[in-house]
Amino acid sequence: MSQRLSKRFVDSIRPTERDQFFWDEDLKGFGLKVSPRGLKSYVVQYRATGARKGFARRLTIGRHGSPWTAEEARAEAKKLLGSVAHGDDPLAKRQERQADMKVSE
Numbered sequence: 001m002s003q004r005l006s007k008r009f010v011d012s013i014r015p016t017e018r019d020q021f022f023w024d025e026d027l028k029g030f031g032l033k034v035s036p037r038g039l040k041s042y043v044v045q046y047r048a049t050g051a052r053k054g055f056a057r058r059l060t061i062g063r064h065g066s067p068w069t070a071e072e073a074r075a076e077a078k079k080l081l082g083s084v085a086h087g088d089d090p091l092a093k094r095q096e097r098q099a100d101m102k103v104s105e
Contacts, residue, residue: 005032005070010040030077032064040064042073044080048089059091 002025003009013022015038024030033041042061061076062068068076080090 005030005042005074007070010064010070013040014038024074027074027077027081029081030074032070033060042068042070042077044077044090046081046084048084048092057089057091059094 002023004026005022005024009022010032013020013032013034015034015036017036019036020034021043022032022034024032029045031043031045033043035041041063043058044061045056045058048055048057059080061073061080064070064073083090
């Protein structure tokens with residue numbers, strides 16, 4: 001389903017038995033995931049270049065509400081998709097940072 005993701009639209013969505021995805025009609029790859037428990041998270045989906053070329057990657061920006069509004073999440077998605085266009089893989093970078101973290105840190 002393609003719809004402009006706005007606060008009014010996001011607040012009106014009700015959960016179902018399965019995860020739901022709603023994609024923004026203005027920014028390709030930017031969307032909203034609604035879990036069966038009612039949690040709403042902004043996501044960005046893209047295809048990375050390099051070793052995993054052709055595989056779709058989905059990165060969670062953050063939960064709806066404090067601090068993420070639809071407009072703030074859209075701005076962050078633009079940044080992430082811009083870095084993907086320049087050959088970066090934001091999800092791989094996040095995974096590397098998490099793997100490098102030690103318990104003592």
